[in-house]
Amino acid sequence: MNKFYEEASDLDKKDLLSKFRKDFLADERTIYLDGNSLGRLPVKTRGIAEELIRKQWGERLIRGWNEHWLDLTKRLSGKIAQIVGAGEDEIFVGDSTSLNLFKLAHAALEFQSGKNEILTDDLNFPTDLYILQGLVQNNFKGHRINTIHSQDSMSIRQEQIKKNLNKNTALLTLSLVTYKSAFLHDMAEVNEMTHQCGSMVLWDLSHAVGAVPVNLSKTKADLAVGCTYKYLNGGPGAPAFLYVRKDLQEKMRNPIWSWFGHAQPFQFDDQFTPAPGISKFAIGTPAIISLAAMEPGLDLVLEAGTENLRAKSSRQTHFLWRMISNELTPFGFVLASPENADERGSHISIQHENASQICQAMTEPKYGSKTVIPDFRPPNNIRLGIAPLYTSYKDLFETVVRIKEIMDTKEYEHFGKEIKNVP
Ligand SMILES: Cc1ncc(COP(=O)(O)O)c(C=O)c1O
Numbered sequence: 001m002n003k004f005y006e007e008a009s010d011l012d013k014k015d016l017l018s019k020f021r022k023d024f025l026a027d028e029r030t031i032y033l034d035g036n037s038l039g040r041l042p043v044k045t046r047g048i049a050e051e052l053i054r055k056q057w058g059e060r061l062i063r064g065w066n067e068h069w070l071d072l073t074k075r076l077s078g079k080i081a082q083i084v085g086a087g088e089d090e091i092f093v094g095d096s097t098s099l100n101l102f103k104l105a106h107a108a109l110e111f112q113s114g115k116n117e118i119l120t121d122d123l124n125f126p127t128d129l130y131i132l133q134g135l136v137q138n139n140f141k142g143h144r145i146n147t148i149h150s151q152d153s154m155s156i157r158q159e160q161i162k163k164n165l166n167k168n169t170a171l172l173t174l175s176l177v178t179y180k181s182a183f184l185h186d187m188a189e190v191n192e193m194t195h196q197c198g199s200m201v202l203w204d205l206s207h208a209v210g211a212v213p214v215n216l217s218k219t220k221a222d223l224a225v226g227c228t229y230k231y232l233n234g235g236p237g238a239p240a241f242l243y244v245r246k247d248l249q250e251k252m253r254n255p256i257w258s259w260f261g262h263a264q265p266f267q268f269d270d271q272f273t274p275a276p277g278i279s280k281f282a283i284g285t286p287a288i289i290s291l292a293a294m295e296p297g298l299d300l301v302l303e304a305g306t307e308n309l310r311a312k313s314s315r316q317t318h319f320l321w322r323m324i325s326n327e328l329t330p331f332g333f334v335l336a337s338p339e340n341a342d343e344r345g346s347h348i349s350i351q352h353e354n355a356s357q358i359c360q361a362m363t364e365p366k367y368g369s370k371t372v373i374p375d376f377r378p379p380n381n382i383r384l385g386i387a388p389l390y391t392s393y394k395d396l397f398e399t400v401v402r403i404k405e406i407m408d409t410k411e412y413e414h415f416g417k418e419i420k421n422v423p
Contacts, residue, residue, distance in 0.1 A: 001327070001401070004319075004322075004323050004326075004327075004397055004400075005397055007319065007393070008319070008392075008393035008394050008396065008397040009393075009394070011315065011319065011393040012392050012393045012394055015312065015392070015393070016308065017304055017308060017309070017312050017388060017389065018392065020300060020303075020304055020389045020390060021389075021390045021392065022043075023042055023043055023044070023300055023389075023390075024040040024041060024042055024043065024233070024389070024390045025040060025041045025042075025043055025046075026040065026390065029370055029371060030370065030371045030372075030373065031370055031371070031372045031373070031395045031398055031399055031402075032373050032387075032390075032391075032395075033372065033373060033374045033383075033384045033385050033386070033391070033395070033399060034373050034374060034375045034383075034385050035230065035231060035233075035385050035386070035387030035390070035391070036207060036211075036230055036231065036345075036346060036347045036375075036383060036385030036386075036387070037230060037375050037383075037385065038229055038230070038236055039210075039229060039230055039231060039232065039233030039234070039297060039387060040233060040387070040390055041233070041235070042233055042296040042297050042300060043296075044296035044299075045233075045235065045293050045296045045297070048292055048293060048295065048296060049289065049292070049293050052068075052288070052289060052292050053289065056068050056069075057289075064288075069286070069288045069292075072286065072288065072291050072292060073092070073093055073094060073282070073286050073291065074088075075295075076093045076291060076294060076295060076298065077091040077092055077093045077241070077278075078091075079295070079298040079299070079302060080093055080209075080228070080232075080241050080298065082302060083209060083210065083214075083232070083298065083301055083302065083306060084205065084209060084214045084215075084216050084224070084226070084243065085213075085214060085215030085216050085217050085218055086216040086217055086243050087217065087246060089246065089277055089278055090216070090217075090243055090244060090245060090246055090249075090278060091241055091242070091243050091278065092241065092242050092278045092279065092281045092282060093228070093239055093240070093241040093291065093294075094239050094240075094241075094260075094282055094283070094286050094287070094291075095239060095240060095242075095283055096227075096237075096239070096240050097127070097204065097206055097225050097226065097227045097240040098127045098131060099240075099283070100225040100240050100241070100242040100281075101127070101128055101131045101173075101202070101204065101225050102131050102134075102135070102255075103242065103254050103255060103256060103281055104202050104223045104225060104242055104244065104281075105118075105131060105132060105135055105171060105173060105202055106135060106139060106255040107223075107244075107252040107253055107254065107255065108170065108171045108200055108202060108222075108223060108252070109135065109139075109140050109143065109170050109171060110252070110253060110255070111200075111248075111251060111252050112170035112171060112199070112200065115167070115168050115169060115170035115199070116140070116142050116143045116144065116168060116170060117143065117144055117145075117146055117166070117168045117169050117170060118132055118135075118136070118143055118144070118145045118146065118169075118170060118171050118172075118173065119145075119146050119148065119161075119164055119165065119169050119171070119172040119173070119199075120132060120145065120146075120147055120148070120172070120173050120174060121147060121148040121149070121150065121156045121160075121161075121174060122147050122148070122149050122150055123150050123154075123155075123156060123175065123178035123179075123180065123181065123183060124173070124174060124175050124178070124204070125175055125178075125179045125204060125206070128173065128175065128204055129145075129147075132145050132173070133145065139255075143170070146164060146169075148160050148161065148164055153181070153336070154181040154183055154336060154337065154338060155181065155183040155338055155343065156174075156183065156185070158186065158189055158190070158193070161190060161193065161194075162193050165193060165194060165197045165199060166197060167197060167198065169194075169197060169199040170199065171199065171200060171201075171202060172190070172194050172199060172200070172201045172202070173201070173202040173203075173204070174190070174201070174203060174204070175203075175204040175206065175207060176203050176204065176205050176207070176208040176212070176214065176345075177207035177208040177211075177212060177344075177345030177346075178207070179206075179207055179377070180336070180349055180377055180381055180383070181336055181337050181338065181344075181349055182207070182317075182337045182338070182344040182345040182346065182347045182348065182349065182383075183337070183338055183343060183344060183345075184208070184212060184338075184342070184343055184344055184345050187203065187214070187219045187221065188218075188219040188220075191219050191220050191221055191222070192220070195220065200222040200223065201221065201222055201223065202222070202223040202224065202225070203221060203223070203224040203225075203226075204224070204225055204226065205224050205225065205226030206225075206226050206227040206230060206240075207230065207345055207346075207347075208226070208345055209226045209227075209228075209230075209231060209232060210230065210231025210232045210233075210301045210306070210309065211231040211306075211309060211310065211313050211345055211346035211386075211387070211388065212306070212310055212313075212345050212346065213306040213307055213310050214306070216243055216245070217245075220245075221243070221245065222244075222245055222248060223242075223243065223244055223245070223248070224242065224243040225240060225241065225242045225243070226240060226241055227240045228240060228241065228294050228297070228298075231301070231309075231346065231387055231389075232294070232297050232298060232301055233296075233297030233300065233301075233387075233389070234290075234293065234294035234297050234298075235290060235293045235294065235297075237290065238290050238291075238293065238294050239286070239287055239290055239291055239294070242281055244278060244281065246277075249276075249277050249278055249280075250276070250277075253274070253280075254274065254280050254281045254282075254283075256283050257272045257274070258282070258283045258284055259284070260279075260282040260283060260284055260285065260286070261274060261275055261279065261280045261281065261282045261283060262274070262275060263275045263276065300389060301389070304388075304389055309388045309389065310388075312388040313345075313346040313386055313388040314341040314342075316346075316386045316388065316391060316393065316396060317337075317341055317344060317346065317347075317348055317386060318341050319393060319396055320348050320384060320386070320396045320399075320400070321335065321337075321339070321341075321348060323396065323397070323400045324348065324350060324400060327400050327401075327404055328350065328400060328403060328404065328407075331352075331404070331407040332352055332353065333350045333351065333352050333403075334350065334351045334352070335348070335349075335350055336349040336350060336351045336381060337349045346385065346386045346387070346388065347383050347384060347385040347386060348383075348384045348386075349377075349381050349382065349383050349384075350381070350382050350384070351380045351381055351382075352380060352382065353380060354412050354417075355376060355379075355380040355381060355382050356376055356378075356380075356415075356417055356418070356419055357412040357413070357415040357416070357417060358382060358403065358406055358407075358412045359374060359375070359376040359382055360412070360415040361406045361411045361412045361414070361415055362374060362402065362403070362406065364415075365402075365411075366411055366414055367411070369402055369405065370398065370402065372398070372399050372402050372403075374399075376419070378419055384396075384399065
């Protein structure tokens with residue numbers, strides 16, 4: 001144990017990103033390892049939300065639109081574009097990830113008419129799979145979904161994708177980093193092999209953006225969606241984003257026609273004419289308070305740089321991996337994320353038959369220990385999420401020490417096996 005303590009202290013001292021920790025609201029009695037689900041609150045966000053609600057809305061009322069709000073979507077889209085390596089006219093921020101996925105999957109299937117297979121994998125996030133199922137049931141009745149099954153419940157080999165792509169594949173859709181195991185697909189390779197068979201890819205970047213460098217232009221990506229409330233620290237339910245490569249924008253349609261996607265929304269024309277470019281993928285009035293609250297989180301990621309964030313995150317998952325292997329596997333824990341740091345995103349999953357009870361003991365300590373917040377994914381996964389902007393090596397060291405204590409003392413036996421509903 002001592003060697004890990006010394007290593008953690010040494011790595012914290014050398015950590016060039018440690019200065020960002022003070023930019024987030026934190027209480028030193030809580031170790032937060034769930035930034036892969038909901039990022040911490042940036043200190044600046046409080047002031048921005050307060051100013052917006054009190055002054056812009058409270059005092060300026062409807063004048064707030066022209067004074068502050070109408071430009072917000074464009075400005076934030078530009079910042080997200082820099083983070084994901086896209087042009088500023090290729091990103092739209094607004095709506096939820098699920099809704100954006102529906103819009104782009106629908107648009108892609110319509111664009112690829114004549115082909116009727118949708119390819120995905122069983123590591124994809126449930127909402128992504130539900131959206132596809134709904135599209136096939138309701139909108140594209142002759143289509144079928146082909147789901148690639150992971151052989152180790154953790155990863156998908158590229159040969160599996162290659163084997164399943166064919167001339168009838170209308171769309172391949174995957175999570176770049178998978179939500180349970182953190183497996184990281186190779187975006188460039190997958191894009192290339194899919195293009196070779198005349199198909200297109202729709203990426204869900206939710207578990208990658210802000211932790212894993214993404215370059216949509218360089219990898220010639222077609223379509224993508226992603227959320228902003230995880231590693232981008234945009235706040236609970238913060239609007240998501242979508243990406244459509246420039247040359248595809250005029251060829252694809254948003255299936256939902258609405259006034260914010262109209263060429264001239266404030267002319268109040270009775271007939272729909274889609275806006276040119278990415279703007280046609282908008283739907284209704286932007287959620288201004290949530291959008292404004294997102295900006296400080298984006299600025300912090302841009303200032304830190306995604307390459308630096310990735311370098312720290314890889315070092316941290318490596319540290320955590322080794323410590324878990326040494327200290328926790330004797331208690332029956334199984335590592336459920338890829339061993340190779342290049343093949344995983346920014347969280348480590350561990351499995352245990354008492355995972356739900358162990359998670360409860362971590363978040364509700366009985367005997368004065370620090371609170372450690374991971375998350376639980378049924379049936380037996382504990383996800384330990386590392387947000388390199390604010391997670392320290394000491395946090396990781398203390399987490400493993402705490403889990404060991406819970407196992408040594410059987411503290412988890414104080415808790416029932418019921419599963420609490422947490423998004
Ligand atoms: C990979 C992924 N996609 C989509 C979602 C859900 O998107 P939303 O609820 O914002 O529509 C999540 C939520 O955690 C996710 O992890």
